[in-house]
Amino acid sequence: MFIRMFKRLEIILPQRESFWKSPLVILIGIGGNRVGGEVDGVLASLRQALKLFPSYGVELRACSSWYRTAPMGDIPQESYVNGVVSVATSLPPRELLSTLHRIEERFARHRSGEPRWGARTLDLDLLAYGDVVISDSMTLPHPGMPERAFVLGPLVEILPDWIHPVSGMSAREMFTFLPERDRFSIKKTA
Numbered sequence: 001m002f003i004r005m006f007k008r009l010e011i012i013l014p015q016r017e018s019f020w021k022s023p024l025v026i027l028i029g030i031g032g033n034r035v036g037g038e039v040d041g042v043l044a045s046l047r048q049a050l051k052l053f054p055s056y057g058v059e060l061r062a063c064s065s066w067y068r069t070a071p072m073g074d075i076p077q078e079s080y081v082n083g084v085v086s087v088a089t090s091l092p093p094r095e096l097l098s099t100l101h102r103i104e105e106r107f108a109r110h111r112s113g114e115p116r117w118g119a120r121t122l123d124l125d126l127l128a129y130g131d132v133v134i135s136d137s138m139t140l141p142h143p144g145m146p147e148r149a150f151v152l153g154p155l156v157e158i159l160p161d162w163i164h165p166v167s168g169m170s171a172r173e174m175f176t177f178l179p180e181r182d183r184f185s186i187k188k189t190a
Contacts, residue, residue: 024130025086025130025159025162026086026089026096026128026129027084027087027128027155027159028084028085028086028087028126028127029082029084029123029125029127029150030050030082030083030084030085030123030124030125031046031069031080031122031123032046032081032120032123033071033078033079034078034120034121043081043189045121046066046081046083046122048107049122049124050063052106056103057091058087058091058099060085060086061085061086062158063083063084063085063086064084064085064154064157065083065154065190066081066082067150067153067189068081068188069081069082069185069187080123080150082154082186083154084154084157086158086159093126093129093132093138093140094138096129100125104123104124107122126142127141127142127155128141128162128164129141130165132165141164141166145174146164146167146169147178149175149182149183149185149186150186152174153175155171155175156172156175160172
């Protein structure tokens with residue numbers, strides 16, 4: 001009897017692997033502004049960084065457009081170019097974060113001693129790792145994510161229905177709740 005019921009379910013349920021094994025959504029914010037002050041130079045660096053991902057065991061799944069955004073904080077500097085990528089990897093969260101920092105170092109970014117929200121050649125932030133929630137020396141999902149248009153705008157472009165594991169809100173809902181001036185402060189570059 002059980003086998004007969006199971007066979008009926010096989011007919012009803014989709015036979016795609018993605019139905020049975022949903023992909024883990026891993027999100028990385030990518031940006032920079034300190035490459036000669038030229039948007040083209042920054043874009044070239046960001047694209048070059050993404051090309052390195054596979055050699056570190058990180059597969060690019062989706063990449064947003066690039067957005068020009070004002071820098072955070074009060075340090076005078078050039079505008080940033082930001083985007084969001086979705087990746088796949090077998091690396092656990094902490095190891096992935098260390099890997100992202102190693103990639104940043106290849107672009108002359110050294111996190112120790114640099115001013116908070118200062119100019120950077122490359123900024124790679126682990127935004128979310130599936131439904132994982134961590135709150136210790138590392139915080140996941142990224143705590144600033146729900147209030148940053150330069151993260152949510154690109155995220156809405158590639159995964160509008162992605163659900164934040166803490167708030168339960170979709171990327172689109174979080175973006176909609178941002179102040180209007182923030183939503184319109186990001187400008188698509190490429």
